Amino acid sequence: MTNKQLVEGGCAGCGVKLQTTANDKPGYIPDSALEREPAICQRCFRIKNYNDATTVTIDQDDFIKLLGGIANTESLVVHIVDIFDFEGSLISGLQRFVGNNPVLLVVNKIDLLPKGVNLNRLRNWVQKQAKTQGLRILDVVLCSAKRNMGFERVIEALGEHRGKRDVYVVGATNVGKSTLINRLIHDFSDLERELTTSRYPGTTLDAVHIPLDDGHDIIDTPGIVYAHRMTEVVPRDVLQALLPDKPIKQLVYQLNEQQTLFIGALARFDFIEGARQSFSLYISNALPVHRTKLERADELYADHKGVMLAPPKAEQLDEIPAWTRHRLTIRRGTDTDIYISGLGWIHVNSGDGALVDIHAPKGIRVLLRDALI
Template structure:
């Protein structure tokens, strides 16, 4: 049931609603009898020292970001290492102005143990620059394993000064875990949630008071429809999102061979010498190899069954595939990246012509190899 009269959260000011628990302003109907009324997110911050993620559409999120540039703030941008190019906010700089940006990269626990972390950090810095973001530093963390947060807290302490701290990021990148950690380290939660708001700021931000009178400002997560994780059903999301370190799957392919990743995407090796391709994705995604000349027929006959996820019943909810043609330069290690699915590293010395079939709107690109 929707509220009969428009009411606002006394903690953050957002318009209250009782229909969608994953959206901003949600309040259970039984909580409407309380005075004052606060949204579920503010309730959890106040009573459990715990924030929760809510989502905001793209246009509203950009409008919200534009307000940050008017403040003197430290901006923490959290991204998902597994879906780096799908979760980073391209052009963030033009919204936050001259405010310093600290880039926090989550899910480092998914990478193999024998990894050169300096190389990963250098790769992140280069990718951020290509996305037009000027960063003061990179902090690698794992919310699941509680790794790297001590350094993050130190970085915030050194760089914050007397500024507020704004935390921004896409949905499902670990933003709530980061905010919760900052709350525990910096905020005295015996104080009430602030009811004062910055002039012109949207009411979907939550201001969490700090001991020095400043705030951690928790912003809603932005929903990027260009991520496959935003398109699949909740039932298939578990297969798509890895929860253990990635186990690379290496395929030696000749030109004219195809890899299917369930019924979610297809990789065609069109031209090039025989070479290896290394797939980094969730163990829940079944990879099927076939000849390119048989690929269309195989998909028509087995999508949603042998080629799954998704199942045939849920396949109709996924947008039709569109084709992306990518040319891997000679002598370079490159990743073919499919947002939300993972990436395929091309270990090529002679170059290759690749075609990727993925649901319409999903981000597909060629980038320098992460690993």
């Protein structure tokens, strides 16, 4: 294969078209690396070897155009979502992008949930939430691609529903698409390659076609970037603490009204009004939580943000949008989560009802939902 052919092809790691002229643009590959087999861009090389992803800009309109083209194909659509950030990783309006093509919902990262979670209840919860979002699905499969949990069922579901069709894999950034596809390559294809995987959002930059043994393809699409997720607005080195990599251990706090919890300097929970009750936090174990009285909360934040209240560090605070307040009323007799996209959720353990405030970076999705656990 000539150098020219390599440049005209796509990166074997992220799918972006290769080019040798602009090192600050997607697909850059140095001349000295053109004979590398497989050919991967400099960004993928740095992710694989140094866990370092340079920032590149991909036009979001191109992502939407790529998704919109699926409706004109005859395919099985595999929509991968992250159970830790379910509402934030679900593609809104997916139905209009995929047309009449069937959708298999693969719920990844179930290994992050506390041990002992009832999987049948979890599957029913997912089906109900998907229906609420207007998504018509063939089936729900629970798995962890990283830990090889439930992957046999993913393979079975593809076999049951694919027929003689291509498979489009879609999802938001950082839901584990490429990790799961690398498992599919191993099971369905003789291709000796792997997609680039990392903890950084947006690792896949263009559609990557993986030929299957029966002449059809698995097509990995770029992750949709949703600014309403905490993972998209924090500095890169904060992702290490924000994204859990092992089962979450719930943190339970017995609170009186007029008490506050700080989750680093990423979010703040104020218990404004209600009977004494407990709240369970389901967040990364690497994030510190500090409790104080509501009357002292503003002063504590002003004096200790970025130091005791971290991450992020003091010098990074300006990189994150300023907090905005969300006032939420938890109705008596309900089993409710307070969900903060990309950060986790707070379960209200009592059915007594409560009035709470959530302070989170502006634009981050905050909502009430039926309890996951």
